[in-house]
Amino acid sequence: xxxxxxxxxDVIVVGGGHAGSEAAMAAHRMGVRVALITHRRDRIGEMxxxxxxxxxxxxxxxxxxxxxxxxxxxVADRAGIQFRMLNRRKGPAVQGPRTQADRDLxxxxxxxxxxxxxxxxxxxxxxxxxLMDGGRVTGVRLSDDSEVSASAVILTAGTxxxxxxxxxxxxxxxxxxxxxxxxxxxxxxxxxxLPLGRLKTGTPPRLNSKTIAWSELEYQDADEEPSRFSFMxxxxxxxxxxxxxxxxxxxxxxxxxxxxxxxxxxxxxIEGVGPRYCPSIEDKVVRFADxxxxxxxxxxxxxxxxxxxxxxISTSLPVEVxxxxxxxxxxxxxxxxxxxxxxxxxxxxxxRSLDSRLNVxxxxxxxxxxxxxGTTGYExxxxxxxxxxxxxxxxxxxxxxxxxxxxxxxxxVMVDDLVxxxxxxxxxxxxxxxxxxxxxxxDNADQRLTKLGMDIGxxxxxxxxxxxxxxxxxxxxxxxxxxxxxxxNEAIAVGLQVNQDGQRRSLFELxxxxxxxxxxxxxxxxxxxxxxxxxxxxxxxxxxxxxxxxRQKKDIAALxxxxxxxxxxxxxxxxxxxxxxxxxxxxxxxxxxxxxxxxRIEGMTPAxxxxxxxxxxxxxxxxx
Numbered sequence: 001x002x003x004x005x006x007x008x009x010d011v012i013v014v015g016g017g018h019a020g021s022e023a024a025m026a027a028h029r030m031g032v033r034v035a036l037i038t039h040r041r042d043r044i045g046e047m048x049x050x051x052x053x054x055x056x057x058x059x060x061x062x063x064x065x066x067x068x069x070x071x072x073x074x075v076a077d078r079a080g081i082q083f084r085m086l087n088r089r090k091g092p093a094v095q096g097p098r099t100q101a102d103r104d105l106x107x108x109x110x111x112x113x114x115x116x117x118x119x120x121x122x123x124x125x126x127x128x129x130x131l132m133d134g135g136r137v138t139g140v141r142l143s144d145d146s147e148v149s150a151s152a153v154i155l156t157a158g159t160x161x162x163x164x165x166x167x168x169x170x171x172x173x174x175x176x177x178x179x180x181x182x183x184x185x186x187x188x189x190x191x192x193x194l195p196l197g198r199l200k201t202g203t204p205p206r207l208n209s210k211t212i213a214w215s216e217l218e219y220q221d222a223d224e225e226p227s228r229f230s231f232m233x234x235x236x237x238x239x240x241x242x243x244x245x246x247x248x249x250x251x252x253x254x255x256x257x258x259x260x261x262x263x264x265x266x267x268x269x270i271e272g273v274g275p276r277y278c279p280s281i282e283d284k285v286v287r288f289a290d291x292x293x294x295x296x297x298x299x300x301x302x303x304x305x306x307x308x309x310x311x312x313i314s315t316s317l318p319v320e321v322x323x324x325x326x327x328x329x330x331x332x333x334x335x336x337x338x339x340x341x342x343x344x345x346x347x348x349x350x351x352r353s354l355d356s357r358l359n360v361x362x363x364x365x366x367x368x369x370x371x372x373x374g375t376t377g378y379e380x381x382x383x384x385x386x387x388x389x390x391x392x393x394x395x396x397x398x399x400x401x402x403x404x405x406x407x408x409x410x411x412x413v414m415v416d417d418l419v420x421x422x423x424x425x426x427x428x429x430x431x432x433x434x435x436x437x438x439x440x441x442x443d444n445a446d447q448r449l450t451k452l453g454m455d456i457g458x459x460x461x462x463x464x465x466x467x468x469x470x471x472x473x474x475x476x477x478x479x480x481x482x483x484x485x486x487x488x489n490e491a492i493a494v495g496l497q498v499n500q501d502g503q504r505r506s507l508f509e510l511x512x513x514x515x516x517x518x519x520x521x522x523x524x525x526x527x528x529x530x531x532x533x534x535x536x537x538x539x540x541x542x543x544x545x546x547x548x549x550x551r552q553k554k555d556i557a558a559l560x561x562x563x564x565x566x567x568x569x570x571x572x573x574x575x576x577x578x579x580x581x582x583x584x585x586x587x588x589x590x591x592x593x594x595x596x597x598x599x600r601i602e603g604m605t606p607a608x609x610x611x612x613x614x615x616x617x618x619x620x621x622x623x624x
C-alpha cells in the first residue's frame with residue numbers, strides 16, 4: 001500500500017487495465033510526471049475476458065494506437081499465438097487484423113513497458129475520492145486517506161464502479177472475478193452530478209484443456225504469413241497454434257431453455273443492458289430460436305496454460321446448469337470447468353457529458369476513458385486511454401488539445417459517436433461506423449497519423465526515423481509508378497486486359513486493376529523492381545482505392561460545409577425517403593436546428609445525415 005501524506009504529479013491515471021495502461025504511457029511520452037494507481041501491480045495489462053486483440057474495426061483501432069506510438073500493438077505482437085487477417089477475401093478497407101494472445105505473455109510485456117518508463121510511478125492502492133478546488137479536480141484521496149495531487153486525473157474504472165457479479169441467483173460485489181468493486185468512487189462520481197447508467201457484460205466458463213477431446217474437433221489454423229499490429233519491428237513471434245471448433249446442439253439448447261428462469265439475465269436480477277453483438281448463450285437460444293447450433297471457438301489461453309476460453313457461450317446460468325449444457329457439446333462431454341462463466345453489471349457515465357478530449361464538461365482536469373464511457377472491448381478502451389492521456393498531458397503543458405475527426409481515424413469516429421450520440425448499449429467498433437472507411441484502412445494508419453503524433457511530440461525518435469524513411473520510399477515509388485506511362489498495346493503485350501482506346505496509362509493507374517500483379521509492373525517497367533516489396537504492396541493498395549478516395553475527399557469537404565447547414569423548422573421528416581421510422585420519429589420530436597444538431601441524435605447515421613442534407617436542398621429549391 002502506498003502511504004504518504006501528500007505527493008504531487010502532473011497526471012494521475014486510475015486503473016491499470018487497457019485504457020489506464022495506454023493513458024499512462026501516452027502521458028509519459030509527452031514528458032509529464034505520471035502516477036498510475038491500481039489495486040495490484042501484477043494485474044496491469046490483465047485480459048479480463050477473451051484472450052484476443054483486434055478484429056473487424058477493432059484491429060483498425062490497434063493499428064492507429066500503434067501509429068501514435070502507443071503500446072497495445074507491439075505488446076499484442078509479442079504475445080500473439082494465432083494471427084489471422086479477418087475478411088481476407090474482401091477489400092483491404094474492411095479487413096481486420098486479429099490475434100489470439102497468451103494472457104501471461106501479454107501481461108508480462110505490458111508490465112515491461114512500465115519498467116523503462118522512468119517518469120511513471122505505479123501506486124498500489126484504491127482510490128476512494130477526488131480532490132477538488134472549486135469546480136476543478138486537483139487529485140485523489142486513497143483508501144488510507146493519503147492524498148495524491150495532480151493537474152489532471154484520468155479515471156479508467158472499467159467494470160469496477162459498483163460492479164456486481166451474477167452467477168444464476170447468486171450475486172456478489174466485484175469489479176471482475178477476484179477483485180473488489182469500487183463503491184466510494186462511484187458515489188463520488190454520482191455526487192458530481194454526472195449522468196450514470198447500468199450496463200452488463202459477460203464471460204464464458206473456462207475449461208480444462210486436458211479434459212477436452214481434441215481429436216473429435218475441427219481446427220482453425222493461424223495464417224501462414226502473420227499480419228502484425230505494429231508498424232515497428234516487434235521482434236520474433238511466439239509459437240503459433242490452432243484453435244478447436246465445436247458447436248452447440250439441440251440438447252444444449254433444451255438444457256438452456258429449461259433453465260432460463262435461473263439465468264441472472266432472464267431471472268430478472270440484472271437491469272443493465274448487454275452488448276447486442278456479443279450475446280450470451282441464453283440470448284442466442286432465445287433470439288435465434290430457429291437455429292439448431294451455434295459455433296464455438298476453443299481458444300487456449302496460452303502456450304503453457306491448461307485453460308481454454310470457449311468463445312461463444314458466455315453465460316450467467318447457475319454453475320450446475322453450466323456443467324450440464326457444456327458437457328452436452330461435442331468434444332466436451334467430459335470437460336472440467338475451472339472457472340464458471342458470469343455476468344457483471346456496472347455503472348457507466350453517459351459519454352455525452354464529455355468533450356472530444358474526453359474531459360468531463362464543466363469539470364476541468366477530470367478525464368474518463370474506457371468502459372466507464374459505455375464502451376466494450378480492450379481496443380476501444382485503449383484508444384480512449386490514448387486520447388485522454390495525450391490531452392491530459394497537453395492540458396498540463398498549456399497546449400492545444402489533440403482531437404481526431406471522423407475523416408482522420410477510427411479513433412475519431414468512436415470519440416465523436418460517444419460524445420455526440422451517447423450509448424444505449426455497450427459500444428463496439430465496426431468498420432460500418434466509419435463513413436470514410438476506404439481512407440481509414442488498417443494498412444495506412446501510420447501514413448494517416450504518425451506525422452500528427454510527431455507534431456505534438458508523442459512519437460519517439462525510433463518510430464519517427466522509421467516513418468520518415470518509409471514515407472520517402474513511398475514517395476519515390478509513387479513517382480516511378482505515376483510518371484511512367486504506357487499505351488494499351490504495351491500493356492496488352494504483358495498480359496493486361498485494357499481498352500484499345502489509345503489512352504496512355506501510368507503504372508499507378510494500371511495497378512488499380514485487381515488483376516495487375518507486381519510481375520506485370522516489373523515487366524512493363526524494370527526500374528520498378530527497385531521498389532521494396534513492402535512499399536510496393538502499400539502502393540498497390542493505394543492505387544486500388546485512388547479514384548474512390550478522390551471522390552471521398554470531395555464528400556468529406558462537402559459534409560464539413562454542410563455540418564452547420566440549417567434544417568427548416570417545418571421540414572416534414574415523415575416524407576424523407578430512406579430514413580428509418582425510428583429516426584423519422586426522433587427528428588419530428590427533437591426538431592434539430594442544424595445538421596450538426598441532428599448528428600447528435602441517438603441512432604443517427606452518416607447515411608441518414610446525407611439524406612437530410614439532400615432533403616434540405618430540395619426544400620430550398622421549392623421555396624426559392
